[in-house]
Amino acid sequence: MGSTLARIAIDAMGGDHAPGEIVAGALRAREELGVEILLVGDPQQIEEALAKHTHSHQLEIVPAEGVVAMNEEPLVGLRRKPKASINVAMDLVKRKRADAVVSAGHSGAAMAAALLRLGRLRGIDRPAIGAVFPTLIAGKPVLVLDVGANVDCRPHFLEQFATMGSVYSQYVLGIPEPKVGLLNIGEESCKGNELALRTYQLLQDNPHISFIGNAEGRDVLSGRYDVIVCDGFVGNVLLKFAEAVGEVALNILREELPLGLHGQIGTAILKPNLRRIKQRLDHAEHGGGLLLGVAGICIIGHGSSQAPTVFNAIRLAKEAVDNQVLERIASQYQETPQQSEEKV
Incomplete structure (x- = not known):
């Protein structure tokens, strides 16, 4: 530019x-x-x-x-x-x-x-919506995709999501070597449905991403992963649930902290901290999702x-x-031929 x-x-x-x-x-x-x-x-x-x-x-x-x-x-x-x-x-x-x-x-x-x-x-078969979530580690977000563009997915779709997510995480979120996880019901490679099992193998064999294994639901916000991939059905449920949890947490803080004299004094003292809490929890601070x-x-x-x-x-x-996210994603697929056997 x-x-x-x-x-x-x-x-x-x-x-x-x-x-x-x-x-x-x-x-x-x-x-x-x-x-x-x-x-x-x-x-x-x-x-x-x-x-x-x-x-x-x-x-x-x-x-x-x-x-x-x-x-x-x-x-x-x-x-x-x-x-x-x-x-x-x-x-x-x-x-x-x-x-x-x-x-x-x-x-x-x-x-x-x-x-x-x-x-x-x-080189891209299905676009994906990527959403940025806060994690337990301050200043370290996690990108989750897809969160709604594709209800049903094939394994190579999720592999493409991982590649696109890694590019976005590296060049926009500033993470040198993004760690990728596959959302699943267990950490073991043998866990999950057919989609998860076949995707695991593709991600493990892809030399262009740093795949570190399955991520359970409790791992999403842990800060251990930089990119987490899943189909759009699961991702959209996860997104809406996370937004609701953030709103509940903020409402609880607003209701409980000012109660009583000590609460009013404490709230005034903690105002800058509360503002930072809101920035980390409120989905409005992230603006929306990028259609990759x-x-x-x-x-x-x-x-x-x-x-x-x-x-x-x-x-x-x-x-x-x-x-230059578009150009960087496109360059990945000029260098990396798609695995045609997965497209049947």
Whole structure:
């Protein structure tokens, strides 16, 4: 990228709080991250949202018509609404007018639009959504994928997830040699269903990743692993459960710590510590998941995203662009031929 600013296309109409919170997060990203923003959606609604910010920068608005609603079947919605905001945003990347897309709208529609408009990277059979989780070790996250793009998987899909996750972990999260684990019901290599058994062997034989074995559910947040792979069904359940646990923990802290005089005094003293706890536990701090494996940078945010989450999603997109994640993943598959026997 050199000194060129990353240009991020934002689906301004996607999400429960669009366009107001989306616009607010985009404005903050423009000011603090120095990225160029393209707000995609209904111009009138976007302009009304921008008007609420007295010190806003002039952001470019790209007109779109309609949005794929959460209750719509993704492909049907995309075909019915060719000028929907998510379609227009993906087209901006395809036409090289933007470097990345961020959407908090219908996740299935975002994935489908990315595949239809951008296509898969060469050598990748199935894209995967990677989500960053906190661990017991401060400053050491774990990347889990897939967390929802592929309900059913073949072993070589998970092997590709491990490769893509290792690239992302190394170049964006700054981990020199990411340790990869396979989510399973036991640590022993003989444990698990057929998918787990066959995937274990593929990961063990792959010289381009550092596979250290099976990871049980209790190991996910231990900090022992940098990348954990699983199918999208299990990963999505894990993601939603982890988000709920984080919210419960934060609510308990809010309710219990201020109780009584000592609690009120202690809460005031511990305020900086509590802020750091929130940053480690709150899923909003991570912004969303990166759709790895498509020929463009695409961040899929939470449907409930508010301004801080949108800001962090844009930050993720910028980091992926700046660190050339697409090019680095593609280079892995130029060097590493796929194992065709696994594709039957």
